[in-house]
Amino acid sequence: MRGPEVSVVRFTCYRCVHCCFFTEERECPVLLWYEVPYFRKLGEFVGVELRLKEVGQGFYRVIVSGFCPFYDVASRACRIHEEKPLSCRMFPLIVNLSSLEVASSLMCPWVYANKGVLGELGGESLEQAFPEEFKALREVVRVYLVSKSAPKLAVYFTTYFKELASEVIRSISERYDVIKVSESSVVEGFYYLLIEGEVDTDYLDKLLKRDEITWYKLERVPPIS
Ligand code: SF4
């Protein structure tokens, strides 16, 4: 026999300032290790210097007092909305990475207003209520799990030649296990790749050292202990 129907609500962000304004360090946004160099560089491009504190297991807290430096108060919006950190994308969902238990944060007024219905939802319905946020949450869990294995190499480069960028990304992807590729939607011509396993950096230097690539950087990322 089926149990009583629970009507599934769908999360609608009120665009209040709660998740971009911070009064306590423990609430500040969190970056995964592989996001750190990317957001540092993105910050440089948009005139923001990030203050970070390592909080263990590959996570770093952005230390903020007041509005997040990426928040635009006038338009009440995140300046890097299209590519904001995963922890911001998954909010108001929260996850315990040891037990993989998922919950929604009562700090969010939408969650608070719907806490009665949300309290009755199981995992699958919670995913229906927060489809986009769940995708980000899955990505956090995936990256967290792969972080514990082989070392990685982060590759950043800037170029205004899109075809060249695609060719470089293709060449690297054919040769190595690329676990993440990003083209910035905030800063034109800024690309980021994350490679797993051993990498021949001389090969990458040769590939990236050319006039059309205005800047590049290779950065080793050790596995999380
Ligand atoms: S606290 Fe909730 S409703 Fe407010 S902006 Fe954040 S996610 Fe949206």
Ligand code: SF4
């Ligand atoms: S990165 Fe964007 S969404 Fe995240 S806290 Fe800052 S302004 Fe808010």
